[in-house]
Amino acid sequence: MAGVSYATVSRALNGSDEVNEKTRKRVLEICDSVGYSPNALARGLVTNSSNAIGLIIPNITNPFYPEVALGVEGEARARGYNVFLCNSNFEPERMESYFRILIERRVEGLIVASVPDAARGLFDFYRKKMPVVYIGSRPADEECNCVATDSVKGGYLAAEYLIKLGHRRIVFIGGTRTSNSQIDKLRGFRLAMEEHGLQPEVRLNINYQFNKRESGYDMAKVLINEKNPPTAIMGSNDMVALGALEACEEYGLDVPGDMSIIGFDDIPYASLPKIQLTTIAQAKYDLGKIAVDMLFKLKESGLKNNCMKEVLQPELVIRSSCREL
Amino acid sequence: MAGVSYATVSRALNGSDEVNEKTRKRVLEICDSVGYSPNALARGLVTNSSNAIGLIIPNITNPFYPEVALGVEGEARARGYNVFLCNSNFEPERMESYFRILIERRVEGLIVASVPDAARGLFDFYRKKMPVVYIGSRPADEECNCVATDSVKGGYLAAEYLIKLGHRRIVFIGGTRTSNSQIDKLRGFRLAMEEHGLQPEVRLNINYQFNKRESGYDMAKVLINEKNPPTAIMGSNDMVALGALEACEEYGLDVPGDMSIIGFDDIPYASLPKIQLTTIAQAKYDLGKIAVDMLFKLKESGLKNNCMKEVLQPELVIRSSCREL
DNA sequence: ATAATTTCTGTAAACGTTTCCGAGAATAGA
DNA sequence: TCTATTCTCGGAAACGTTTACAGAAATTAT
Numbered sequence: 001m002a003g004v005s006y007a008t009v010s011r012a013l014n015g016s017d018e019v020n021e022k023t024r025k026r027v028l029e030i031c032d033s034v035g036y037s038p039n040a041l042a043r044g045l046v047t048n049s050s051n052a053i054g055l056i057i058p059n060i061t062n063p064f065y066p067e068v069a070l071g072v073e074g075e076a077r078a079r080g081y082n083v084f085l086c087n088s089n090f091e092p093e094r095m096e097s098y099f100r101i102l103i104e105r106r107v108e109g110l111i112v113a114s115v116p117d118a119a120r121g122l123f124d125f126y127r128k129k130m131p132v133v134y135i136g137s138r139p140a141d142e143e144c145n146c147v148a149t150d151s152v153k154g155g156y157l158a159a160e161y162l163i164k165l166g167h168r169r170i171v172f173i174g175g176t177r178t179s180n181s182q183i184d185k186l187r188g189f190r191l192a193m194e195e196h197g198l199q200p201e202v203r204l205n206i207n208y209q210f211n212k213r214e215s216g217y218d219m220a221k222v223l224i225n226e227k228n229p230p231t232a233i234m235g236s237n238d239m240v241a242l243g244a245l246e247a248c249e250e251y252g253l254d255v256p257g258d259m260s261i262i263g264f265d266d267i268p269y270a271s272l273p274k275i276q277l278t279t280i281a282q283a284k285y286d287l288g289k290i291a292v293d294m295l296f297k298l299k300e301s302g303l304k305n306n307c308m309k310e311v312l313q314p315e316l317v318i319r320s321s322c323r324e325l
Numbered sequence: 326m327a328g329v330s331y332a333t334v335s336r337a338l339n340g341s342d343e344v345n346e347k348t349r350k351r352v353l354e355i356c357d358s359v360g361y362s363p364n365a366l367a368r369g370l371v372t373n374s375s376n377a378i379g380l381i382i383p384n385i386t387n388p389f390y391p392e393v394a395l396g397v398e399g400e401a402r403a404r405g406y407n408v409f410l411c412n413s414n415f416e417p418e419r420m421e422s423y424f425r426i427l428i429e430r431r432v433e434g435l436i437v438a439s440v441p442d443a444a445r446g447l448f449d450f451y452r453k454k455m456p457v458v459y460i461g462s463r464p465a466d467e468e469c470n471c472v473a474t475d476s477v478k479g480g481y482l483a484a485e486y487l488i489k490l491g492h493r494r495i496v497f498i499g500g501t502r503t504s505n506s507q508i509d510k511l512r513g514f515r516l517a518m519e520e521h522g523l524q525p526e527v528r529l530n531i532n533y534q535f536n537k538r539e540s541g542y543d544m545a546k547v548l549i550n551e552k553n554p555p556t557a558i559m560g561s562n563d564m565v566a567l568g569a570l571e572a573c574e575e576y577g578l579d580v581p582g583d584m585s586i587i588g589f590d591d592i593p594y595a596s597l598p599k600i601q602l603t604t605i606a607q608a609k610y611d612l613g614k615i616a617v618d619m620l621f622k623l624k625e626s627g628l629k630n631n632c633m634k635e636v637l638q639p640e641l642v643i644r645s646s647c648r649e650l
Numbered sequence: 651a652t653a654a655t656t657t658c659t660g661t662a663a664a665c666g667t668t669t670c671c672g673a674g675a676a677t678a679g680a
Numbered sequence: 681t682c683t684a685t686t687c688t689c690g691g692a693a694a695c696g697t698t699t700a701c702a703g704a705a706a707t708t709a710t
Contacts, residue, residue: 005690010668020688040429041375042666044366045695055410060394063593066385073385073412082426085380085410087398101407104365242597249598268388272567273574274599330660335698345658367696370665656707664698671691678685 001034002027013038044106053295054102056086056095056112062212062239063267064284065113068135071288072111079296081108090177090210092119099126109295111135111288117178127306131298133291137180144307145298147290151181154280154314155188158234158262161278161316163196166325167232167260171201173219173244174236177209182236185264189234201230211236216243224251224259231260231325238263238270238279245277245321256323266317276319283312326359327352338363369431378620379427381411381420381437387537387564388592389609390438393460396613397436404621406433415502415535417444424451434620436460436613442503452631456623458616462505469632470623472615476506479605479639480513483559483587486603486641488521491650492557492585496526498544498569499561502534507561510589514559526555536561541568549576549584556585556650563588563595563604570602570646581648591642601644608637 002009004023011019012027030036044050055072057065069085076083084107086098095115099122102110109131115123123132127145134146162170172189174182186202193200203223208215216235223229224247235241241263245255253259263270266281290310297308327334329348336344337352355361369375380397382390394410401408409432411423420440424447427435438460440448448457452470459471487495497514499507511527518525528548533540541560548554549572560566566588570580578584588595591606615635623633 006667007669007691008689011689014668018688023688037425037428039370039431039666040426041366041369041431042695043668045364045370045666045697046668048695050366052409060385060391060398061593063388063391066388066391069385069410070412073410082409082411082430084377084407085394085398086407087395100362101365103362105407106364106366246598268386269594269597272594272597272600273571275597331697332661332699333659336659339698343658348658364696367665368698370667370696371698373665652710654707654709656705658703658705660703661701663700666695668694670693672689673691674687674689676685676687678683680681680683 002030048106050106050108051080052082052084052105052107053109053111053292054084054086054098054105054107056088056098056110058090058114058210059087060085063269064237064265064282067284068113068288068291071285071290072292073288074285075289075292079292081292090116092116092122095119096122099123103130109133109299111291111295114179114181117180128303131295131303133294133298133308135287135291143180143309145294145309147287147294147310147312148181149282149287149312149314151184151314152188152191154264154282155185155190156192157188157314157316158264158280159189159192159200161318162232162234162260162262162322163192163198165232165260165322167230168198168325169201169228169230170198170232170234171203171223171230172234172236173203173205173216173223174240175209175211175215176204176206177211182211185236211240213239213243213246216240217247218243220244220247221251224248224253229259232322233259233261235261235263238265238267238277241277241279241321242269242275245275256321260322262322270317271319276321278319278321279317281315281317286312327355373431375431375433376405377407377409377430377432378434378436378617379409379411379423379430379432381413381423381435383415383439383535384412385410388594389562389590389607392592392609393438393613393616396610396615397617398613399610400614400617404617406617415441417441417447420444421447424448428455434458434624436616436620439504439506442505453628456620456628458619458623458633460612460616468505468634470619470634472612472619472635472637473506474607474612474637474639476509476639477513477516479589479607480510480515480559481517482513482639482641483589483605484514484517484525486643487557487559487585487587487647488517488523490557490585490647492555493523493650494526494553494555495523495557495559496528496548496555497559497561498528498530498541498548499565500534500536500540501529501531502536507536510561536565538564538568538571541565542572543568545569545572546576549573549578554584557647558584558586560586560588563590563592563602566602566604566646567594567600570600581646585647587647595642596644601646603644603646604642606640606642611637 012024088095113135137146190200205215263279270277337349413420434456462471515525530540588604595602
């Protein structure tokens, strides 16, 4: 329509400098007068790039993930990338299915949060072929391409705080499904307890294997009903802690009067009036943002440096669910 | 490698019935022994389909949206589609930017939640060219392709409940940014009040224009400090109500003892122990799921029937943030 | 046995871009 | 004026699939 070749139109649209300003103007004008929209699929095919990344999370409904997702999407957007949202629902088969699909779509990178041990091998396999970064895994020596909170420090901080308040019987509760971050929280918890000559107690819920509200509610109920209940409960995350809170409420136990409760994550719920859960804060948005940064560094390095790590520091945020004994 | 043509490989991979079972087996085996992965971009180019849809929401951090997103993603997945997650942050420019990008990507449909009046024209323009369905808009006569909760009924239900509890001075609070759903909630609220010969009072927050926690907190504070405070507050959504709850807490007002508060949405926060917010529940997951269903119906009809509506019924869920006067 | 089907497979065009290469036009240098 | 550069632009191949069409092989019918 403009009397020029496809090549010239392409150059005009992509801001190439080897096209005359006048013809560019003309091309651009015609383009939006006819409502032309370039086909990203065709472009991707020839440039061998999709400008897309995949985000695999267990469940966007868990309030920890939306903030991570926001960080991922925000940073991706700033770089001209879009993100495919995938809920794995903790199921390895679903993860695998999404994995295949995303690879077919030629996403240029993959961010996966909270990968369960069961799916670990799968991801490590693909990691060699494309940039994949984990969120929330432990940055241990053998662990690569992850951005995580220092969970052992987080666990330590929580336990130490309770100990300093004078608590002696503190029990850690959560689901049985292990993840690296869970293992680390436990390690920190045990470390603090043992350093102070205390006996670390851990109760993982068999009925509710994931770290969700029900796990905490259920587990706290059995603790409360024991002959000699603990004075403090540490939840593997805030949802678990909230569940414990619920159980206390149900049994008429005042928090923190009769029971101290501490969580992990600092999800928005935690700061709600009347809840005021003391917890260990993670920089959730940053986890997402940094993961994207890492993805691109990985990509630029051509997967040469395929073992990056970034550790964020947790922070104790004191509200009012714990009291001095 | 299998000694067959591209065409045959394509047929083998796509489950066509015009390929010999033996050769299909052989092709499939070779494919996964060499780790072959079909290129979705190329496929999309020739089949003129992307198998993707776009989801534009204000902010995934607002707990209402993750559940909607889950419904969208779940239903899309069931149909073999993936979803691009886009946070508009309520900014029309961002929405427009995403719109262009998604169209370039040739998404086969668009779901947009809570579109502000300012961006309405933009969307209506594109609606003629591709399936777009709104979530949360008012299914009024002039409104098309939306799945929404009957907000006027919701507003009515909330007000009616408070009135029946004996409240006379009830004020509706929220942000000033109007949306169709907000308008409808107000309409229902006014209707109920007037039917009972009561004066509807509405206070929209100029400082915090969106329906978020701060809007409610801020507005409730001024109400509390008035010479003659209301006995009940109705929040435009749960976040606003929670903000009001926070303000009451700060001023030592007991809820529901000194102040009754009702919300809208029934986000997970609302059911938390100690919060127990009475509210109007929306079927959030269904909103998302049905939106996808509608998208496909629209697509199949070739945009012939371009004015579909689906109205979901709200439900009053009584917890303990309101008391009888 | 031949003819008529049916089943299977290959050829080649098409999808809508980008980009290498080369060529003509305009400009600068001599 | 002529040559050497610099600007612009077009031609054509390439990206990796799908699919209409046609042809070959195998099967069935006569």
